Amino acid sequence: SGLIRLFPKLSKKNVSKPLFKLGDKVGNRWIINGMIGSGGYGQIYYAIDERSEEQLGVAIKTESKIRKGKTSKRMILEQKVLLRLQGRSHAPLMWGSGSTSKVNYIIMQLLSKNLSDIRKQSPYKRFSRSTTGRILIQGIAGLRDLHHIGYIHRDVKPQNICFGLTEVSKHRLIFVDFGLARRYRYNNGQIRPLREGCGFRGTTIYASLRSHEGMDLGPADDLISLYYSAIEMVRGSVPWKRSLHSSDIKMAKFQMQEDDFRAVSKYVGEGFRELGRAVTCMDADDEPNYYELQKIMMEFTANRPLSDPYDWDNDFEEVLQENHLNRHLRF
Incomplete structure (x- = not known):
């Protein structure tokens, strides 16, 4: 079916500086299960909700808090925009957001390949x-x-x-x-x-x-x-x-x-x-x-x-x- 074709490929290979590793638990409930992609500004992980039977999983978008010596603002902006877009058909659902000592993250709807x-x-x-x-x-x-x-x-x-x-x-x-x-x-x-x-x-x-x-x-x-x-x-x-x-x-x-x-x-x-x-x-x-x-x-x-x-x-x-x-x- 079309959905199989659309599913993002997970990479289990290591990137040079992973912000999370396999098995890490984020926000006390989401377990990191693989990486969907990484780019100049951060990484996107695939995670499973340990509290739910629904096994589609979520995407966790991450960025390092400090980038090139400066505080990274991209994710703060992204979160602000996503929050205001909730309930609109063409925006990803956001399940939550947070930070660790080194990483900002947003937990959102898992989507198809681009x-x-x-x-x-x-x-x-x-x-x-x-x-x-x-x-x-x-x-x-x-x-x-x-x-x-x-x-x-x-x-x-x-x-x-x-x-x-x-x-x-x-x-x-x-x-x-x-x-x-x-x-x-x-x-x-x-x-x-x-x-x-x-x-x-x-x-x-x-x-x-x-x-x-x-x-x-x-x-x-x-x-x-x-x-x-x-x-x-x-x-x-x-x-x-x-x-x-x-x-x-x-x-x-x-x-x-x-x-x-x-x-x-x-x-x-x-x-x-x-x-x-x-x-x-x-x-x-x-x-x-x-x-x-x-x-x-x-x-x-x-x-x-x-x-x-x-x-x-x-x-x-x-x-x-x-x-x-x-x-x-x-x-």
Whole structure:
């Protein structure tokens, strides 16, 4: 079944500086059972709840309290954002958080492999139009929820998008990693004034042109990163895949806009082109019309239900049927 395919791979191998080890008990009830991944900012562990028969387990996200001599703030921010997102469909459930003398941690819902890893299992390293369109509809909803609590993500990319792992959540898209999030709107609804010279934020391949320019970002920039992610999902790569320098990547993104998204939407569909135009014509302090953006994609997917099977549920057979696209997709 699709769920087997989605389950994160556990690594039992040792990383250089593990923050927890196998068998450690966290928060008096969660027993560390393996590592799901590790990155620049910390590690994610798989743990089992000793008080529960429910054996799906949880993910425990960790970071060292001190990083490069400074107190690490990413997880404190992440916890704040996650807490405010509880109860929204596209955010991970948070079971708790805490710290030891050396480590901050958050205990959260165990999720699927990320979309980047799932895409690489596909025969053409891509998703079908229908799966991509429905990922976009859900992604727009998830970003709307985040923006509504006054935050922007600033690092939207396939690696930060997962699905649930239970029967009820397996077709539900979930954003992760709010460590680069920033408050862009105050509680009273006022937009924070845009700053000058902010430096680069995000991941080069998916960052908006504003980010390349070192300008302040807004809700539209998250949507642009989601769109760049979708190009990679449906075409198997972005046009700037082989560019090594940030300046070349920036140029390719600019040229794609100048081309009015013709090349990138060729064989994918007019709706895909329309979405590209719609997300890139907004300013940083614009309030996106999320429903209008979703409508473009609903039309694109012929209103296919979000609960219908996705590519990984049926061995990517829809990808294989899209011969026209598969033949033309080599950037």
